[in-house]
Amino acid sequence: xxxxxxxxxxxGDKKAVDNLSLHIHAGEIYGFIGHNxxxxxxxxxxxxxxxxxxxxxxFINGSSVKASPVECKKQIAYIPDNPDLYxxxxxxxxxxxxxxxxxxxxxxxxxxxxxxxxxxxxxxxLAQPISSYSHGMKQKLAVIAAWLHAPKMIIxxxxxxxxxxxxAFILKEMMREHCxxxxxxxxxxxxxxxxxxxxxxxxxxxxxxxxxxxxxEEVRGNESLEEVFxxxxxx
Amino acid sequence: MLKVLLKKQLFEVFxxxxxxxxxxxxxxxxxxxxxxxxxxxxxxxxVGGTFAAIAIxxxxxxxEVNMGWLYFVIMCGFALVLGAAxxxxxxxSGLYLPKDNDLLLSMPIPVKILITARLLNVYxxxxxxxxxxxxxxxxxxxVIADADILTVLGGIVLxxxxxxxxxxxxxxxxxxxxxxxxxxxNKSFIIVLIALALIGGYYVVYFxxxxxxxxxxxxxxxxxxxxxESAYGLYLxxxxxxxxxxxxxxxxxxxxxxxxxxxxxxxxxxxxxxxSTSSVSKVRYQEKKAxxxxxxxxxxxxxxxxxxxxxxxxxxNGIGVLLIPVFGVxxxxxxxxxxxxxxxxxxxxxxxxxLLLCAVLMLLATMNDIAAPSVSLEGKGLWILxxxxxxxxxxxxxxxxxxxxxxxxxxxxxxxxAAIVWKAPFAEKLLLFVxxxxxxxxxxxxxxxxxxxxxxxxxxxxIIPLKQSAAVTIALFGGWGFVALFALxxxxxxxxxxxxxxxxxxxxxxxxxSVLLYRWLVTKGAETFSRL
Numbered sequence: 001x002x003x004x005x006x007x008x009x010x011x012g013d014k015k016a017v018d019n020l021s022l023h024i025h026a027g028e029i030y031g032f033i034g035h036n037x038x039x040x041x042x043x044x045x046x047x048x049x050x051x052x053x054x055x056x057x058x059f060i061n062g063s064s065v066k067a068s069p070v071e072c073k074k075q076i077a078y079i080p081d082n083p084d085l086y087x088x089x090x091x092x093x094x095x096x097x098x099x100x101x102x103x104x105x106x107x108x109x110x111x112x113x114x115x116x117x118x119x120x121x122x123x124x125x126l127a128q129p130i131s132s133y134s135h136g137m138k139q140k141l142a143v144i145a146a147w148l149h150a151p152k153m154i155i156x157x158x159x160x161x162x163x164x165x166x167x168a169f170i171l172k173e174m175m176r177e178h179c180x181x182x183x184x185x186x187x188x189x190x191x192x193x194x195x196x197x198x199x200x201x202x203x204x205x206x207x208x209x210x211x212x213x214x215x216x217e218e219v220r221g222n223e224s225l226e227e228v229f230x231x232x233x234x235x
Numbered sequence: 236m237l238k239v240l241l242k243k244q245l246f247e248v249f250x251x252x253x254x255x256x257x258x259x260x261x262x263x264x265x266x267x268x269x270x271x272x273x274x275x276x277x278x279x280x281x282v283g284g285t286f287a288a289i290a291i292x293x294x295x296x297x298x299e300v301n302m303g304w305l306y307f308v309i310m311c312g313f314a315l316v317l318g319a320a321x322x323x324x325x326x327x328s329g330l331y332l333p334k335d336n337d338l339l340l341s342m343p344i345p346v347k348i349l350i351t352a353r354l355l356n357v358y359x360x361x362x363x364x365x366x367x368x369x370x371x372x373x374x375x376x377x378v379i380a381d382a383d384i385l386t387v388l389g390g391i392v393l394x395x396x397x398x399x400x401x402x403x404x405x406x407x408x409x410x411x412x413x414x415x416x417x418x419x420x421n422k423s424f425i426i427v428l429i430a431l432a433l434i435g436g437y438y439v440v441y442f443x444x445x446x447x448x449x450x451x452x453x454x455x456x457x458x459x460x461x462x463x464e465s466a467y468g469l470y471l472x473x474x475x476x477x478x479x480x481x482x483x484x485x486x487x488x489x490x491x492x493x494x495x496x497x498x499x500x501x502x503x504x505x506x507x508x509x510x511s512t513s514s515v516s517k518v519r520y521q522e523k524k525a526x527x528x529x530x531x532x533x534x535x536x537x538x539x540x541x542x543x544x545x546x547x548x549x550x551x552n553g554i555g556v557l558l559i560p561v562f563g564v565x566x567x568x569x570x571x572x573x574x575x576x577x578x579x580x581x582x583x584x585x586x587x588x589x590l591l592l593c594a595v596l597m598l599l600a601t602m603n604d605i606a607a608p609s610v611s612l613e614g615k616g617l618w619i620l621x622x623x624x625x626x627x628x629x630x631x632x633x634x635x636x637x638x639x640x641x642x643x644x645x646x647x648x649x650x651x652x653a654a655i656v657w658k659a660p661f662a663e664k665l666l667l668f669v670x671x672x673x674x675x676x677x678x679x680x681x682x683x684x685x686x687x688x689x690x691x692x693x694x695x696x697x698i699i700p701l702k703q704s705a706a707v708t709i710a711l712f713g714g715w716g717f718v719a720l721f722a723l724x725x726x727x728x729x730x731x732x733x734x735x736x737x738x739x740x741x742x743x744x745x746x747x748x749s750v751l752l753y754r755w756l757v758t759k760g761a762e763t764f765s766r767l
Contacts, residue, residue, distance in 0.1 A: 088544030
């Protein structure tokens with residue numbers, strides 16, 4: 001579903017991502033962990049086409065992000081680490097805007113908005129301007145917008161930040177359901193317990209380089225993910 | 236503690252003098268000093284000087300008929316209006332909606348100290364605004380009319396009364412503004428309407444002021460007697476400046492009473508005010524089938540939503556939407572007379588009038604700079620457009636289209652008005668449609684080009700992309716430059732070339748430039764946008 005090959009991204013002289021390769025298959029929840037400034041957000045932004053990159057290739061379902069960016073973006077959804085949405089729109093207007101861009105028909109979008117907004121208890125606030133939303137409400141809206149067009153691949157940067165426990169639980173359920181239906185999820189997180197319980201596979205990045213990846217069992221062995229992560233960080 | 240809080244608040248007000256608002260970096264000492272000198276020059280030299288000149292005129296007229304009190308009533312009226320109007324928005328944000336209320340309330344600071352610091356801040360700003368009128372007023376009176384101990388004492392008391400009343404008015408008006416901004420639904424439009432009414436009112440007063448003052452001074456004795464009879468309170472108020480001890484005592488007592496009442500009301504409601512959030516009535520969501528839009532339609536709708544959401548955007552960059560049709564209406568009412576007069580002034584050369592009419596329409600079109608800040612306004616939300624499956628060129632086309640629509644429709648109206656009013660040959664009437672329209676297209680694309688080339692995506696307040704960005708500045712002044720380039724050479728070359736060939740050459744130039752800008756926008760511009 002997502003293939004990252006030898007990705008290298010530099011900012012001036014600094015290599016933010018250094019020769020990183022990953023392969024994410026349909027049905028997988030893939031966790032991406034690393035310390036602050038390790039290169040997680042940069043990698044995710046390259047995947048969704050926000051950032052250009054010097055070397056390597058990224059393919060989504062066989063389409064190159066470089067050569068066919070719009071084609072790739074049609075198959076993915078992205079939730080950034082900080083949901084800076086259009087403050088001047090109401091929640092429902094933002095969702096309709098995203099639905100229009102992805103060409104989701106009226107009936108389908110109505111049904112999905114109802115389903116996810118009810119799940120996140122956001123329905124009554126949909127007519128309110130986004131500027132009046134709390135961080136958590138914006139995050140919920142960003143999640144609904146991401147699921148609105150039923151993407152094949154969902155890319156998320158720290159998706160649980162700002163969500164209340166119930167909303168975090170619902171999101172985890174949605175992630176699992178999405179992958180059970182043949183989709184894939186690639187997300188970064190600092191919450192290692194969540195990664196450990198939720199992810200099928202995990203990749204650890206340090207100073208832009210991939211230092212460990214594989215199934216959860218392969219990566220952690222008999223230790224906890226936290227222990228493995230701290231050991232690798234100390235090396 | 237009070238001193239620390241006051242220092243912090245004044246620093247916030249004058250932060251722009253110490254830090255560059257675009258970069259957030261500290262200014263050099265020399266830079267700050269220069270900015271303060273400029274500010275002092277503007278306040279004391281320009282504003283203070285203007286009011287000193289007015290004060291001299293009024294004072295001479297009133298002193299001649301022994302009505303110094305009328306002079307004080309007039310000048311204090313100006314001071315109250317300027318003081319309250321100048322500090323009302325600072326009061327609104329500083330007293331009722333400061334961002335650091337939660338932080339300060341969590342610290343061991345008594346609420347009384349917090350209120351006092353906030354009020355002192357408002358008071359000092361009021362002193363600054365009303366002082367530029369009150370100080371020249373007092374000095375002018377003391378020099379021209381009288382300067383004994385009682386009048387000097389009266390002047391000081393008057394100064395204190397005016398500045399305290401400004402504080403009370405600011406608190407009251409700031410509260411009204413806070414209430415309006417929290418309760419109103421379509422506040423963007425209402426703010427734009429109020430701002431336009433104020434600007435209009437300002438110009439009416441500005442152009443009429445001298446005439447009013449002349450009439451007032453010439454008839455000071457009659458007006459003075461009328462005021463004294465019908466509004467004795469005003470007479471007594473003015474008497475303070477003349478050194479009337481009874482008036483001083485009475486108005487000081489009333490002012491102190493009002494101040495105490497204000498402090499009492501504020502201290503009772505401050506915590507509630509400081510910790511309350513927006514109480515705007517919630518709009519209940521009602522599920523309904525959405526109308527599907529094309530990608531371009533969705534982007535265009537988004538651009539319009541952005542435009543109408545911001546009074547600053549509408550006022551600073553879209554004022555042409557209003558000015559262009561206003562000019563059309565003006566032409567319908569006064570155009571015939573004005574254009575014929577202009578033609579006569581040019582020795583019957585109708586071609587010059589046609590050219591000037593085109594130039595004015597073009598100039599009005601430059602008052603719309605909607606596309607120039609549009610990319611910068613995406614700000615932190617830029618990731619949305621960059622991660623959605625839309626081509627960057629489609630995004631830029633939508634931004635350009637909004638500018639074009641908001642300029643073209645009012646322009647067409649004014650062009651029709653011009654064609655109706657101006658009795659020129661058909662060919663010249665046609666030029667009135669073609670030239671401003673093609674120029675508007677060119678300026679729209681030029682604005683979009685500048686918007687991409689000089690995009691600023693990191694800003695703390697939208698005023699930076701809207702007013703202080705290179706894109707907007709170049710678009711505005713560049714537009715005026717293009718109009719001058721179009722119109723002025725004709726005065727030299729017109730007799731040689733004739734109007735039609737001259738204008739045709741410009742049509743070709745603007746059209747060719749538009750094509751080039753469009754090509755840049757959908758190729759390199761789109762590439763630049765997707766990598767911002």
